Amino acid sequence: MTLYESIGGEPAVRAAVAEFYRRVVADPELAGYFAGVDLARLKAHQRAFLATAVGGPGAYHGRSMTDAHAGLGITGAAFDAVVAHLAAALTTLGVPEPEIARIAATLAPLRADIVEDRMSNG
Numbered sequence: 001m002t003l004y005e006s007i008g009g010e011p012a013v014r015a016a017v018a019e020f021y022r023r024v025v026a027d028p029e030l031a032g033y034f035a036g037v038d039l040a041r042l043k044a045h046q047r048a049f050l051a052t053a054v055g056g057p058g059a060y061h062g063r064s065m066t067d068a069h070a071g072l073g074i075t076g077a078a079f080d081a082v083v084a085h086l087a088a089a090l091t092t093l094g095v096p097e098p099e100i101a102r103i104a105a106t107l108a109p110l111r112a113d114i115v116e117d118r119m120s121n122g
Contacts, residue, residue: 002055007095017046019089053106065113076115
């Protein structure tokens with residue numbers, strides 16, 4: 001069974017992304033990153049990315065993480081907060097902690113591609 005299947009497949013990914021964005025746009029430390037962004041489009045990309053990252057069907061065809069986040073000035077603290085919000089969203093949806101830890105481990109290597117403030121990347 002893939003991680004995608006164990007968390008509940010497409011309905012779980014859709015719910016997780018919705019809950020995740022509810023949290024990040026409400027976070028005063030992160031909200032600025034989403035100002036003026038087409039959230040519906042971003043959520044669609046995030047659903048495709050997350051589904052692919054956890055072994056779901058299909059493939060993510062969006063921009064590379066480096067290209068998608070270039071120029072945004074994302075700090076290590078912001079990256080950590082985003083991962084924490086995703087974990088909290090998954091917890092809210094009843095995803096067991098071992099699966100959340102596996103998802104976080106899948107995302108951790110992306111830090112180097114996303115964080116621009118290299119002083120915060122350690």
